[in-house]
Amino acid sequence: MRRLAGLSLRQRLMLGGAAAGFGIVLVAILLLVLTSTTDAADEQPIKFSHQAHAKNDISCQFCHVGVTHGPVAGIPSVEKCMGCHSHIATANEEIEKLTQYWEKQEPIPWVRVNRQPSYVYFNHYSHVAAGVGCGSCHGDVKTMTIAEPVVEMNMGFCLDCHAEQENKDALYDCAVCHR
Numbered sequence: 001m002r003r004l005a006g007l008s009l010r011q012r013l014m015l016g017g018a019a020a021g022f023g024i025v026l027v028a029i030l031l032l033v034l035t036s037t038t039d040a041a042d043e044q045p046i047k048f049s050h051q052a053h054a055k056n057d058i059s060c061q062f063c064h065v066g067v068t069h070g071p072v073a074g075i076p077s078v079e080k081c082m083g084c085h086s087h088i089a090t091a092n093e094e095i096e097k098l099t100q101y102w103e104k105q106e107p108i109p110w111v112r113v114n115r116q117p118s119y120v121y122f123n124h125y126s127h128v129a130a131g132v133g134c135g136s137c138h139g140d141v142k143t144m145t146i147a148e149p150v151v152e153m154n155m156g157f158c159l160d161c162h163a164e165q166e167n168k169d170a171l172y173d174c175a176v177c178h179r
């Protein structure tokens with residue numbers, strides 16, 4: 001601060017202004033960072049709550065049918081939603097949006113939450129058949145109002161669990177996941 005002593009009032013005001021300007025930029029950057037990392041889900045076209053459906057005992061498999069037979073879990077169609085929402089919670093604002101997609105016969109552009117690089121092979125059914133619950137990889141989705149990843153599903157994460165399996169040698173083979 002001593003260096004300021006030799007400056008005129010005008011110069012001091014300019015310095016103060018620059019500092020304040022810098023402060024504003026910092027706050028703006030902070031806000032940007034905060035808002036961009038909080039809600040993956042504000043991006044979702046409809047606020048879909050897993051919790052609301054789990055409370056009504058609708059099973060994961062009922063909507064993510066693919067887990068019972070193949071690699072991809074799958075997201076339910078608008079038609080499937082309407083099977084219930086043509087008569088359930090029809091006054092809800094989000095259900096009104098849903099109904100508009102249905103009337104226009106347009107798919108809902110859900111934003112993907114989990115995605116593996118294309119060089120990784122993953123299969124839901126092998127895991128479900130081996131008794132690995134959805135929660136081991138996706139966390140407690142039943143309590144989520146917004147579906148978000150709870151762990152980073154990197155190679156170490158996959159291998160840690162494979163290492164605990166009886167046939168771990170087979171499951172460690174690079175070609176199991178990189179075909």
Ligand code: HEC
Nearest residue numbers: 048053058059060063110111112113114134138141142147
């Ligand atoms: C009523 C239908 C319905 C039920 C029941 C349901 N889901 Fe979903 N699920 C959805 C829809 C729609 C999305 C896409 C929107 C979103 O990401 O929130 C989704 C998304 C997800 C995602 C993120 C997908 C991605 O983009 O990577 C996971 C993981 C998931 N569900 C797991 C589960 C689990 C586990 C259960 C059971 C506890 C379950 N779901 C029950 C409809 C359902």
Ligand code: HEC
Nearest residue numbers: 047048049052056058076080081084088089092094095098
């Ligand atoms: C098997 C019936 C069923 C299906 C299929 C279904 N829902 Fe629901 N949904 C419900 C029930 C029951 C509720 C709770 C209603 C209540 O609490 O008043 C609900 C609530 C909701 C709500 C309001 C949630 C809240 O925050 O209170 C939204 C939005 C919603 N569903 C969207 C969807 C979408 C999108 C799909 C398709 C991906 C879907 N639902 C499929 C039965 C279903």
Ligand code: HEC
Nearest residue numbers: 060064067072073074075114115116122127132133134137
């Ligand atoms: C062993 C880990 C693991 C388990 C167990 C698991 N998932 Fe996943 N899930 C993943 C991975 C990895 C992805 C991303 C896959 C990709 O990008 O190809 C994913 C993606 C998804 C998606 C979005 C993409 C898609 O395949 O449609 C949904 C929905 C989903 N999982 C639901 C479920 C449900 C429901 C269960 C339980 C029945 C479950 N998962 C069990 C690892 C798992």
Ligand code: HEC
Nearest residue numbers: 121122123126130132136153157158161162165167176177
């Ligand atoms: C919580 C434990 C667990 C985690 C986490 C896990 N796996 Fe598995 N994985 C298993 C089990 C159990 C089997 C089945 C072993 C068997 O059938 O003998 C398996 C089998 C496999 C197979 C062989 C079956 C097939 O479909 O070809 C592949 C590939 C595979 N896992 C990929 C992955 C990938 C990729 C990840 C990470 C995204 C992952 N796994 C995470 C437990 C896990």
Ligand code: HEC
Nearest residue numbers: 116117120153154155158159162171172173174176177178
């Ligand atoms: C159980 C499944 C599984 C097995 C077995 C496996 N990997 Fe991977 N590997 C993955 C996943 C998942 C990723 C993607 C990681 C990510 O997204 O961060 C990956 C990524 C990689 C990458 C890219 C790394 C990077 O940082 O970009 C290389 C290289 C690789 N694996 C080599 C191998 C080799 C070599 C082996 C055998 C010794 C092997 N992997 C076995 C699941 C597996």
